[in-house]
Amino acid sequence: xxxxxxxxxxxxxxxxxxxxxxxxxxxxxxxxxxxxxxxxxxxxxxxxxxxxxxxxxxxxxxxxxxxxxxxxxxxxxxxxxxxxxxxxxxxxxxxxxxxxxxxxxxxxxxxxxxxxxxxxxxxxxxxxxxxxxxxxxxxxxxxxxxxxxxxxxxxxxxxxxxxxxxxxxxxxxxxxxxxxxxxxxxxxxxxxxxxxxxxxxxxxx
Amino acid sequence: xxxxxxxxxxxxxxxxxxxxxxxxxxxxxxxxxxxxxxxxxxxxxxxxxxxxxxxxxxxxxxxxxxxxxxxxxxxxxxxxxxxxxxxxxxxxxxxxxxxxxxxxxxxxxxxxxxxxxxxxxxxxx
Numbered sequence: 001x002x003x004x005x006x007x008x009x010x011x012x013x014x015x016x017x018x019x020x021x022x023x024x025x026x027x028x029x030x031x032x033x034x035x036x037x038x039x040x041x042x043x044x045x046x047x048x049x050x051x052x053x054x055x056x057x058x059x060x061x062x063x064x065x066x067x068x069x070x071x072x073x074x075x076x077x078x079x080x081x082x083x084x085x086x087x088x089x090x091x092x093x094x095x096x097x098x099x100x101x102x103x104x105x106x107x108x109x110x111x112x113x114x115x116x117x118x119x120x121x122x123x124x125x126x127x128x129x130x131x132x133x134x135x136x137x138x139x140x141x142x143x144x145x146x147x148x149x150x151x152x153x154x155x156x157x158x159x160x161x162x163x164x165x166x167x168x169x170x171x172x173x174x175x176x177x178x179x180x181x182x183x184x185x186x187x188x189x190x191x192x193x194x195x196x197x198x199x200x201x202x203x204x205x
Numbered sequence: 206x207x208x209x210x211x212x213x214x215x216x217x218x219x220x221x222x223x224x225x226x227x228x229x230x231x232x233x234x235x236x237x238x239x240x241x242x243x244x245x246x247x248x249x250x251x252x253x254x255x256x257x258x259x260x261x262x263x264x265x266x267x268x269x270x271x272x273x274x275x276x277x278x279x280x281x282x283x284x285x286x287x288x289x290x291x292x293x294x295x296x297x298x299x300x301x302x303x304x305x306x307x308x309x310x311x312x313x314x315x316x317x318x319x320x321x322x323x324x325x326x327x328x329x330x
Contacts, residue, residue, distance in 0.1 A: 013282070021282050029285050033292025040296025044303040066244070073240055081233035084275045088225055179277070186276045190268050197243065197264040204247040205256050 028180045032187045039191050042143045043198055050203075052135035054128060060136065061203045063127045065119065069200045072115045073192065079108030080189040087182040093172035095165060102162045105185065109155040116148045140199070147195060150188045157181055232274050239267050 014022040053059055086101035120141070123129045131141040161181055164170055170177075243263050246256055273279040278286050 019282070019284055021284060025281075025285070026288070029288045033289050036289075036292040036296040037299065040300045041303075044300035047300075047304060048307045066247075070240065070244055074237060077233060077236045077240065080236075080271060080275050081229055084229045085226065087277075088229070183276055186271055189275075190271050193264055193267050193271070196240075197260050201243060201247050201260055202257070205253050205260075 022176050024176050024180050025183070028183045032183065035187065035191075039143075039146075039194070042139075042146060043194060046139040046143050046199060047202075049135040049139045050199075054130075054134035054137060057128055057134075059203075060140075063123060063129055064200055064203055065122070066200065066204065068115055068119055069196060072112050072119075073196050075108050075111050075115070076189050076192050079105045079112070080186050082108065083182045083185045087175070087179050090170075090172060090175045090178045095170065098178065099162060099165055102158055102165070106155055106158045106162065109151055109158065109185075113148060113151055113155065116144065116151075120145075143195065143199065147188070147191055150191070154181075154185050154188055157184065229275070232270055236267055236270060239263050 013020050017023055017026075019026060050060060053063075057063075082101045082105040086098045086105060089095075089097035089101055129137045129140070131137050158181065161170075161178060243260060246259050246263070249256060272289070278289070
C-alpha cells in the first residue's frame with residue numbers, strides 16, 4: 001500500500017454521512033449500547049440471587065476457581081490487544097500483519113472458551129452446581145453462558161474475516177469492517193471485566 | 206474530532222506505526238497489572254466497603270482504558286461516546302434500581318435467614 005493511499009483515508013471521519021461517522025460504526029455503537037443494558041440486567045439479577053446456592057452444597061466462594069478465572073481474564077485482555085493491533089494493521093494496509101493478529105485473537109478466544117467449558121464441567125460434575133438446581137446456578141450459567149456465546153460469535157466472525165482476507169477482496173478501504181468486528185470483540189472484553197469483578201472477585205471479600 | 210495522531214500518521218511513517226504498536230502493548234500491560242492488583246485486593250484484611258470500592262474503581266479504570274484506547278473512542282467523534290454512554294447509563298441505572306429494590310441480603314432464602322437471624326428477630330423469639 002502506497003504512502004499516498006494512506007494519506008487519503010481518514011478512518012475516524014466519513015464526509016459522506018451527515019454525522020461524519022461511518023454508518024457501520026454508528027450501527028455497531030448503537031448495538032453495543034443496547035447490549036450494555038442486556039448484560040446490565042443479567043449481572044444485577046445474578047447479584048440479587050447470588051446468595052441462593054443449591055441446598056447442602058458449598059458456598060460460591062469455594063465453588064469458584066480464582067486461578068482459572070484470572071487466567072481467562074488475562075487471555076481475554078491479550079486477545080483485545082491483538083485485536084487492536086489487527087485493526088491498526090489493516091488501517092495501514094498491512095494485510096499480512098492483520099492476518100497474524102487475527103489468528104492470535106482467534107487462538108486466545110478459543111483458549112477462553114476452552115477454560116469456560118472446563119469450568120462449567122467442573123461446576124456441574126464436581127461441585128454439583130447446575131442451571132436447574134438453584135437460583136444461583138440459573139443466574140450464574142445464564143450470565144456467563146450468554147457471555148460465552150458472545151465470545152463464540154466473535155470467534156466465528158473473526159475466522160470468517162480471516163478466511164475472507166485470503167480472497168484478495170479485503171483492503172485498506174475495508175478497514176471499517178475489521179474495526180466494527182474489533183468493537184464487538186473489545187465489548188466482549190469489557191463485559192468480562194465487569195463479570196470478573198462483580199461475579200467472581202466479590203465472592204472472595 | 207479527528208485526532209492529531211491520526212492526521213500525523215503518514216508523516217511519521219514507520220516510527221509512528223511502531224510507537225502506536227508500543228502504545229497498545231503498554232496499555233495491555235497496564236490492564237494486566239491492574240488485574241493483578243484486583244486479585245491482591247480481595248485478600249487484604251480491610252473493611253468490606255473499602256475493598257468493594259477499590260475493586261469498582263480498578264474495574265472502571267480498566268473499562269475506560271479499553272473503550273477509549275482499544276475501541277478508539279479517544280480518536281472518534283464525540284457522538285460515538287455519547288451514544289455508548291447513553292446505553293451504559295441506562296444499564297447502570299437499571300442495575301442500581303434493581304439492587305436497591307431487591308438487595309441480595311433481602312432476597313436471602315428463608316432457610317438461610319432463619320439460620321442466621323438478624324438481632325431484632327432474635328429478640329422477638
